Amino acid sequence: MNNKVEKNLKISHQIYEEPRMREQDFGNFQSTSEEMQKIWKERAHYGHFFYRIPHGESAADVYDRCAGFNETLFRQFNTDKFPSILVLVTHGIWARVFLMKWFRWTVEEFEDLTNIPHCQFIIMEKNEETERYKLTTPLTKWSKLDEDNDGNMKTKLCKETTAQFKFNSNAIVTDKEVSEVVEAELEQKRKMLEIKKIYEKSMQNFKIEQELLEREHEHEHEHEHEHEHDHEG
Numbered sequence: 001m002n003n004k005v006e007k008n009l010k011i012s013h014q015i016y017e018e019p020r021m022r023e024q025d026f027g028n029f030q031s032t033s034e035e036m037q038k039i040w041k042e043r044a045h046y047g048h049f050f051y052r053i054p055h056g057e058s059a060a061d062v063y064d065r066c067a068g069f070n071e072t073l074f075r076q077f078n079t080d081k082f083p084s085i086l087v088l089v090t091h092g093i094w095a096r097v098f099l100m101k102w103f104r105w106t107v108e109e110f111e112d113l114t115n116i117p118h119c120q121f122i123i124m125e126k127n128e129e130t131e132r133y134k135l136t137t138p139l140t141k142w143s144k145l146d147e148d149n150d151g152n153m154k155t156k157l158c159k160e161t162t163a164q165f166k167f168n169s170n171a172i173v174t175d176k177e178v179s180e181v182v183e184a185e186l187e188q189k190r191k192m193l194e195i196k197k198i199y200e201k202s203m204q205n206f207k208i209e210q211e212l213l214e215r216e217h218e219h220e221h222e223h224e225h226e227h228e229h230d231h232e233g
Contacts, residue, residue: 020069023091027056033173037181040161044184048093049107059110062097070101092116099135114140115160142189157182 043051052058076082090098092115099122100110116122116139124133161178 018069020065021088021090021094022065024059024062024093025053025057027053033177036173037177040181041184044181044187047107047111049110059093059097062094063101066094066097066101070098095122099139102133103135112141112143114142154182154186157185161185 039053043053049059049063052061088095088098095116096110096113099105102124120137122135122137122139125136126133158175158178161181162173
């Protein structure tokens with residue numbers, strides 16, 4: 001924000017650089033396109049959270065950095081000089097990890113989130129009564145996407161993957177290599193959603209079985225009472 005805009009809006013601000021808010025370290029991506037494709041496909045099958053890129057970080061490593069940052073942030077909340085509005089400028093994976101840590105999401109919930117679009121605002125608002133923050137920005141989840149959106153998501157992933165390759169390496173990557181990585185990503189997400197459906201179905205069946213057992217116990221208990229009354233009579 002330039003001084004003229006700041007003067008007109010009467011907004012005072014301070015900017016701090018925070019090394020712990022840096023994006024996930026993608027390692028020394030100066031190798032061949034074949035090696036990059038191999039790493040990206042491995043990450044797709046293994047999972048983005050725990051897979052550590054060679055000479056780089058996993059999202060779990062970013063989580064550790066983010067945890068330290070959050071502790072510092074919590075301490076600053078209690079100071080009188082803390083601003084009413086805080087803007088964190090960061091990257092996609094760090095933002096998702098930050099939200100995961102803040103709202104205590106599971107690894108499964110983290111993996112279910114699609115990448116956050118470039119320059120998107122994510123807003124958290126504080127409830128003054130409960131003093132808790134609520135995420136007001138809806139995030140796109142793989143589990144909420146249907147087959148009709150599969151083509152659009154593939155196009156989006158191809159653009160993002162190509163951009164990541166270009167940013168992290170000087171190697172020339174073909175459209176075929178990008179497409180294979182994206183297919184690995186989509187296939188892994190399909191498997192994840194299928195496992196989730198199986199789990200939810202098994203839990204539903206378990207709940208039904210528990211309800212049936214409870215009804216049987218209640219029925220047996222009623223019979224016992226009836227038998228006691230008959231015996232007393």
